[in-house]
Amino acid sequence: MSFISRLLALPALLLTLTTQGAPVYVQAGPGSFNHAALDLLAARNHMDYQRFYSGTPAHTYTSAAQAQTWAFSALANSTIEGQLVPAIVDAMRSYQVTELSAAVHMPIEMCVFGLNKTGKITHAASHPAALKQIARWLSAHQLQAKPVPKGTNEAARLLAADQFDQNTVAVGSCALKAVYPELTLRETGIQDNADNHTLFGLMKMEKRPQPISEDEARSALAHVVDQANVLINTRTDSAKALFSHINQRLAQMQPVALFKAQKHRPIEDLSREAVVLSKALEQAQQQCLDTGSVKAFFQAQMDAAKAIQYRYRAQWLSEGVPNQEADLTQLRNTLNQLGAAILQTLTTHLAQHGNLTTELKPVFLAALNTDNLTVQDKQRLYQALQSVRRVENCQATD
Numbered sequence: 001m002s003f004i005s006r007l008l009a010l011p012a013l014l015l016t017l018t019t020q021g022a023p024v025y026v027q028a029g030p031g032s033f034n035h036a037a038l039d040l041l042a043a044r045n046h047m048d049y050q051r052f053y054s055g056t057p058a059h060t061y062t063s064a065a066q067a068q069t070w071a072f073s074a075l076a077n078s079t080i081e082g083q084l085v086p087a088i089v090d091a092m093r094s095y096q097v098t099e100l101s102a103a104v105h106m107p108i109e110m111c112v113f114g115l116n117k118t119g120k121i122t123h124a125a126s127h128p129a130a131l132k133q134i135a136r137w138l139s140a141h142q143l144q145a146k147p148v149p150k151g152t153n154e155a156a157r158l159l160a161a162d163q164f165d166q167n168t169v170a171v172g173s174c175a176l177k178a179v180y181p182e183l184t185l186r187e188t189g190i191q192d193n194a195d196n197h198t199l200f201g202l203m204k205m206e207k208r209p210q211p212i213s214e215d216e217a218r219s220a221l222a223h224v225v226d227q228a229n230v231l232i233n234t235r236t237d238s239a240k241a242l243f244s245h246i247n248q249r250l251a252q253m254q255p256v257a258l259f260k261a262q263k264h265r266p267i268e269d270l271s272r273e274a275v276v277l278s279k280a281l282e283q284a285q286q287q288c289l290d291t292g293s294v295k296a297f298f299q300a301q302m303d304a305a306k307a308i309q310y311r312y313r314a315q316w317l318s319e320g321v322p323n324q325e326a327d328l329t330q331l332r333n334t335l336n337q338l339g340a341a342i343l344q345t346l347t348t349h350l351a352q353h354g355n356l357t358t359e360l361k362p363v364f365l366a367a368l369n370t371d372n373l374t375v376q377d378k379q380r381l382y383q384a385l386q387s388v389r390r391v392e393n394c395q396a397t398d
Helices: 003-019 033-044 057-067 086-092 128-132 135-140 152-160 214-251 253-262 270-286 291-319 328-353 358-367 375-385
Strands: 023-026 050-053 070-077 095-107 111-114 123-126 144-147 168-172 184-188 197-207
Touching (some): 023 033, 033 095, 033 197, 033 358, 057 070, 057 086, 057 197, 070 086, 070 214, 086 095, 086 214, 095 358, 111 152, 128 135, 128 144, 152 168, 197 214, 214 253, 214 328, 214 358, 253 291, 270 291, 270 328, 291 375
Parallel strands (some): 023 070, 123 144, 123 168
Antiparallel strands (some): 095 197
């Protein structure tokens, strides 16, 4: 089996290991960016892992290798020169990846937590690497950095345990809120680099017979990063195909609005909506998609479609209705074909890559470029789309 074929077959493996609750040794601690990234991975399959937070990459790899199970850690970060995470390079000197099951490419958003909502801040506690990524925020607020080498989770824990004074805040992943609910989220998105992303991998590890050099470890890690990027790009390309069909369907609303304006017909046609929903739900059932979530998504699509048409009609009140022909019969045939293509592409994506999750939302927002479609329309559409689920233990029919 070729390397690409193995990668494409991995989602089935990933679903199996999550169903069985296989243990995963996770770099860093609860509330870390690794925690948040593994949450995204779990959301793809609507399941979770048996997690063991293991601190350093070296300890994470040691534990996973000894237990012959999975390790989850960062691999690369966009803000690091050369992008390879130094602590991972060092751990790779003694351990090698024998299997890469899944990858997550996640934006890094730094969040500020305090003991209260509005009190004065004099110090910010976090891991030294995190403090380096918020230098501008620290300078703008004239704050002193309080390094906590054990990690962002430890900084939040110490704050929650009243080990810092009232004027100190902890900085780290927004996932810390779930771990320390007694802390107050004061600010989000304070990182210096808005394009701050980290690549994470779910891997099987094996101890090397002998440690290798740093250069050899860098080369080995770069190879794993390349493999992870193949997984990321394959999943993204699949999603882009789906998003393109959705965009094409919405793009048909201009000629639909034109026909209705020329014929003096109302934009809302509830009987037609019922037909569209009926066809969508029939196809969804045949393809083992949850009909309730499909219904909500198609309703969101139709609501966005009506909103586009209303905006064109408002525009034409001042500009006049364009003198162009529009054939509603042909338009409806096209819409039916695109609706079927959306469900088929969605079915394939869910089967091969798991549920749509938040890291694909920017791709969705960029893909939908139809005129008269607002950001709010897109947000609602994606919220409905990422809620669509497959029906387990269901046999698809033609």
